[in-house]
Amino acid sequence: MRRSDGDARRAQLLEAALHALSERGIVDLRIRDIADAAGVATGTVHYHFKDLDDLLVAVHEEAVDRFVGARQEMVAALPDARDKALALIDTGVPEDASDILVNALYDLNTLVRRRAVHRTMSRALTDQQVTLYAAVIEVGIAQGHFSPAAASADVAANAVALEDAFGIYITSFGGRFTAARARTLMRVHLAEALRCPGLASDLKEDIA
Amino acid sequence: MRRSDGDARRAQLLEAALHALSERGIVDLRIRDIADAAGVATGTVHYHFKDLDDLLVAVHEEAVDRFVGARQEMVAALPDARDKALALIDTGVPEDASDILVNALYDLNTLVRRRAVHRTMSRALTDQQVTLYAAVIEVGIAQGHFSPAAASADVAANAVALEDAFGIYITSFGGRFTAARARTLMRVHLAEALRCPGLASDLKEDIA
DNA sequence: AGTGATTTTGACTCTGGCGTCAACATCACA
DNA sequence: TGTGATGTTGACGCCAGAGTCAAAATCACT
Numbered sequence: 001m002r003r004s005d006g007d008a009r010r011a012q013l014l015e016a017a018l019h020a021l022s023e024r025g026i027v028d029l030r031i032r033d034i035a036d037a038a039g040v041a042t043g044t045v046h047y048h049f050k051d052l053d054d055l056l057v058a059v060h061e062e063a064v065d066r067f068v069g070a071r072q073e074m075v076a077a078l079p080d081a082r083d084k085a086l087a088l089i090d091t092g093v094p095e096d097a098s099d100i101l102v103n104a105l106y107d108l109n110t111l112v113r114r115r116a117v118h119r120t121m122s123r124a125l126t127d128q129q130v131t132l133y134a135a136v137i138e139v140g141i142a143q144g145h146f147s148p149a150a151a152s153a154d155v156a157a158n159a160v161a162l163e164d165a166f167g168i169y170i171t172s173f174g175g176r177f178t179a180a181r182a183r184t185l186m187r188v189h190l191a192e193a194l195r196c197p198g199l200a201s202d203l204k205e206d207i208a
Numbered sequence: 209m210r211r212s213d214g215d216a217r218r219a220q221l222l223e224a225a226l227h228a229l230s231e232r233g234i235v236d237l238r239i240r241d242i243a244d245a246a247g248v249a250t251g252t253v254h255y256h257f258k259d260l261d262d263l264l265v266a267v268h269e270e271a272v273d274r275f276v277g278a279r280q281e282m283v284a285a286l287p288d289a290r291d292k293a294l295a296l297i298d299t300g301v302p303e304d305a306s307d308i309l310v311n312a313l314y315d316l317n318t319l320v321r322r323r324a325v326h327r328t329m330s331r332a333l334t335d336q337q338v339t340l341y342a343a344v345i346e347v348g349i350a351q352g353h354f355s356p357a358a359a360s361a362d363v364a365a366n367a368v369a370l371e372d373a374f375g376i377y378i379t380s381f382g383g384r385f386t387a388a389r390a391r392t393l394m395r396v397h398l399a400e401a402l403r404c405p406g407l408a409s410d411l412k413e414d415i416a
Numbered sequence: 417a418g419t420g421a422t423t424t425t426g427a428c429t430c431t432g433g434c435g436t437c438a439a440c441a442t443c444a445c446a
Numbered sequence: 447t448g449t450g451a452t453g454t455t456g457a458c459g460c461c462a463g464a465g466t467c468a469a470a471a472t473c474a475c476t
Contacts, residue, residue: 009423025322027235030463041425046465048423103321110318112380113311114233123381150396158397161373162366169369172320173331188358189366192400217453238433249455254435256453417476424471431464441454446447 010048013038014062017055022103026056026110057117060108063101064125071132081140082198085190088133092163093182097174102167129160137194146194155193162186218256221246222270225263230311234264234318265325268316271309272333279340289348290406293398296341300371301390305382310375337368345402354402363401370394 016038024033031052035042049055071091075084094102105125111118133156140146148155166182191200224246232241239260243250257263279299283292302310313333319326341364348354356363374390399408 025318027318028322031465032463042464043425043467044423047425051465097321106321107318109376109380110233110235110315113305113315114236119380119382123384126377126381149400154393154396158370158393161377161393162369164376165369165373168317168372169334172317172327173334174327176331185362185366185369188362189401192357193397239435240433250434251437251455252453255455259435419476420474422471422473425467425469427467427469429464429466431462433462434460436459437455437457439455441452443452444450446449 009040009044010058013040013045013048013055014059017059018063018100018104021059021107022100026107053115056108056111057121059104060111060118060121063105063108064121067101067105068125068128068132071129075132075136080145081136081143082145082196084136084139085194085199086187088136088159089163089183089186089190092129092160093166093179093186094170095179097171099171103171106168106171126160126164129163130156132156133159140194140196145198146196148194150193155190158193159186159190162189217248217252218266221248221253221256221263222267225267226271226308226312229267229315230308234315261323264316264319265329267312268319268326268329271313271316272329274309275313275333276336276340279337283340283344288353289344289351290353290404292344292347293402293407294395296344296367297371297391297394297398300337300368301374301387301394302378303387305379307379311379314376314379334368334372337371338364340364341367348402348404353406354404356402358401363398366401367394367398370397 013034017034020033020037021029023037024030029052031042031045034055035045038045045055049058071088074087074091078084078087097103108118109122112122113119130153134152137146137148137152137155141148141152162185166177166185169177170179170182187200191197221242225242228241228245229237231245232238237260239250239253242263243253246252253263257266279296282295282299286292286295305311316326317330320330321327338361342360345354345356345360345363349356349360370393374385374393377385378387378390395408399405
């Protein structure tokens with residue numbers, strides 16, 4: 001059995017698919033594009049995935065895993081809830097329109113309204129993000145830094161919604177809506193919702 | 209000249225296209241679907257529009273016009289800024305996943321990242337919505353009902369972002385995220401951001 | 417080196433949808 | 447009622463791209 005070979009190739013194809021998807025867009029995406037991006041023949045793609053639908057489900061899974069994985073590690077590493085919150089803001093918003101993961105994720109969102117599998121994954125992503133925010137808020141309350149008027153779950157839901165929308169704006173309006181503005185808006189909002197003025201200040205590392 | 213005939217048919221085709229788009233999704237949308245929805249032959253669609261791209265641009269225009277048009281009238285008709293704000297919340301969030309206009313709009317968003325024309329229209333839509341909210345906030349300040357800590361433009365931008373994200377959730381997660389929850393979250397947020405507790409109460413008509 | 421299992425290749429077939437077009441229908445106006 | 451302009455039809459040609467497959471390549475193990 002040469003299982004590892006197959007797995008490695010599969011991972012390579014998913015990576016290539018993320019790039020191809022981000023580049024061509026889901027409407028124009030061809031098997032050919034993925035093969036090209038991976039530097040293999042089209043037959044190879046068909047060998048590893050039943051059809052395009054099958055592949056897109058795998059790509060969606062991969063994208064969701066990558067997106068939440070990075071953030072969870074980041075947040076866990078920081079002790080102060082204010083730092084955690086700022087880290088969430090930084091990692092939740094794409095730097096610019098070239099963010100492959102975010103582009104792919106939003107293109108895949110088109111399928112969410114048609115295919116139950118994709119709906120499940122998209123919902124999972126949103127839920128995980130809300131849970132992550134809610135947990136940080138709870139920690140912040142315990143640490144005495146946050147004292148929100150609304151329920152933690154509500155504040156968290158709003159924060160994630162803002163992230164999602166800003167992600168779309170940044171990847172869609174290329175340059176006319178910047179990551180910097182998105183982060184400012186989010187900090188201003190969270191500072192108010194959590195009653196923690198420090199979040200609005202520009203000091204990222206080590207809040208005074 | 210039978211200009212009116214042509215225009216009427218064109219409008220009918222745009223209407224049909226909105227339905228077809230919402231039903232099939234942009235990935236699977238065929239000229240055939242639009243023709244069927246309009247009850248005409250495929251040749252008729254080709255006669256009125258150069259190609260699918262051309263048609264989708266027209267559909268996008270139509271969708272944007274409809275979306276903002278309804279809201280502007282609604283807001284202008286109400287004198288009290290708090291009522292205006294509540295009306296904005298109500299009309300900015302789709303009732304459920306069956307909202308054709310919103311479904312079409314989000315599907316068209318996929319093209320925003322590829323085609324400049326669509327980018328322009330999508331940006332225009334967002335800008336108009338932000339302007340609308342900002343104007344209402346200004347009126348509210350003048351009336352003495354709102355006293356936001358942040359700039360009007362920022363509060364407006366956040367409100368529109370929330371609307372957009374919630375619209376996606378409602379149309380995507382069908383039933384698991386309701387319009388009622390979206391409106392509650394928006395009211396809670398605006399009540400705090402505008403320092404106007406009345407917005408959070410359930411009284412829609414005639415705030416006490 | 418031989419053997420069989422696994423993986424890769426790219427030429428091929430086939431489906432399905434776009435856009436064309438010639439014929440037909442409908443209308444305005446004389 | 448005739449005439450030309452405008453609008454409609456659906457069969458057809460064409461081709462892009464999905465998926466198939468037989469042959470070749472690569473690997474693990476002996």
